[in-house]
Amino acid sequence: MSLTRTQLLLIYLVLTAGIASGLALFTSASRITELLHVATTGIVLPVLLSLVLAFLLEPLVRRFERGPFNRTASIFLVSLLTAILVYLAGRWLSPHWLAMWGSLRTDLPRYLARGIELLNQFEVRLNEYFPFVSGLDLPGRGRVLAEHLFNEILSHTTGSALRLGSLMLLVPLFTFFFLRDGQKIIRFSVSLAPNRYYEMAHDLSYLISRQLSHFVRGRILEAVIVGIVVGFGLSFTDIRYAPLLGLFAGVTNLVPYLGPIVGMIPGILIALVDLGMGGQFWWILATYLLIGQIILDNFILIPILISHVSNLHPLWVIIAIIMGGKLYGVLGMIIGVPVASIIKIIIIEIRYYRRTFALPLASQDGELPG
Template sequence: MTERANAEIALFLKRLQWGLVLAVVFWLLWALGPILTPFVLAALLGWLGDPLVDRLEQRGRSRTVAVTLVFVVMVLLLVLALLILVPMVESQIVTLIDSLPTYREWFLQTALPWVEGRTGISIASWLDPQQLIDLVREHWQQAGGVAATFFGYVQRSGFAFIAWIVNLVLLPILTFYFLRDWDKLVERVAALVPRDHLATVTRLARESNDVLGGFLRGQFMVMLAQGAFYAIGLQAIGLRLGILVGLIAGLISFVPYLGAAVGAVLMLLAAVVQEQGIDWQLLILGGVVFTAGQLLESYVLTPRLVGDRIGLHPVAVIFAVMAGGQLFGFLGMLLALPVAAIANVMISFAQERYRQSRLYAGAPAGLVIGEQVVQTDAARREPPPA
């Protein structure tokens, strides 16, 4: 067996080994998703707070004191946000519940006849209680199976609720320990990197940290600013559900234009039901609010808070979040953006290596064999110098 064949077999076994390692990692993420969720979320919070802890350390504070200060500030900000947002959201939900009969009447008397007239499909008959009862009697066996499934889901949801409470209690504890020991964790991971690859891995890790940190911190500020702008603006123009619509639009504005589009649709529905018809003044003012908010995001907030060097395309963000949620549930959604940031950096590094390769640059003008220079076809086709 030749030396080249042995090298190919060794390379294949090495790739197979890494493939098995990745398969085990994916299986563990899938199997331990509910348990890993508070750890991953706490690690993200610890990573976000570590730069501030390092700054406090540089000013002479001890690590424990710096971590305690940052942790207290994070808790106070969370409590302040809850104290401000919860009463407003509660009042908006009460307004929404009080308006449900109006929404129902508008849906049955206005929207439904309009849809039936345009499509020719009788939808109202499916909402008749007597027809629903007859349908259940006709398919009672299937209904029993659905009921059993539903009650089983309720029972599982009870255990899930208990697990959610436990995770909520664990989250601040885990966040504190991640903040305190973040630098040690980074050092231990760096110590496992092969020495001949340390420079490359350090560079890629630094670039991934910059991309993800810039995106998350900046986009979080953009979401808060846009949510506040939309909520204040819609409430100011007289939309009773303006705060709720504005907050929803701000929460999903991590994807450019998506928050404004969803918010505009919700504003349109809320305004039509509120006025029992089309109030052009309210609709035009709502459109002005969302247009102004989008211009503010595009020309002021994103350039100043996020910047152009982040490189996470909105389509990549949507795909990463949806794919992570589909594969690993809420844990996958938490890991989606870090994985997307690392993948973005790795793709850029692969492109850089490709541009430096012979495949991209082509063969050199001449190949030296011993003391004889053998010209390539490209060199032969070049005209002689004048």
């Protein structure tokens, strides 16, 4: 069947219009995404910290609410107790932590220079056995990364007071409203759903809320335990900055797969520079790998606290971490997994309701069944 010239022209115009429309939609979506990213950059961290605090404080608020206090009074009482504990802990710890942080900033160039030297030695050994990797230039790349890290630490330290002040103002305010009006916001959002999808929206809100609360509490508890165990294990050696290294290991442990590896690099580097590869170095390595990660995290904490919550394939976890890191850096890597888990819940629930409550074909055509 041959096409006439008019039909060919029509097909050409349709294809051209389709391609142009697709490019316009892609450009508009990219622009909108960029604007949303710029608009939410300064507000994402306070909102996420407030949500984390709301999930952590919710059980205490409910416990006080069962007594003679109403919801608002319970929130104020829990907030007051939390503020008092934070103030006492900060007043006790701040002199030691500030002195330790100042000493670490002084020693950081020496540790970075020694790390580059070790990379150079490793590259020489590697070239002896694998000559084809001679163009990697590990010392050069390590030097660039070290200089970038050092400059980032110095630049962020100068502006940290302003950011900390804004967080101290916004986080308690957002946390209060999340605790007081969170259920109202959820009920209002569910009520906007059409009657046909009301039950599905209600179930989705419950499942997502439960998933987030369990995930946040489990991950925070996991990070705290790992940080305490690593810091306690390092304190048996002569390594410097054991509390800071334990805190760093706990915070980086929030990022699945990549976090534990990043968390033990500073401790191993400091141990190599200050202690050498003696018995204490191997104890530090065992603390990070065997005690902190393999035994405690993989065999105890993750099966008990995390595995039944996220239930994601490792491939999807890695994809979520990479995409979250592209959007919001380290913060995005942390929240990528729960966001992916929520998307999975939504897809599963929609599929379940479509199968369970699908109407007969006759009913969809406007005829009564039977």
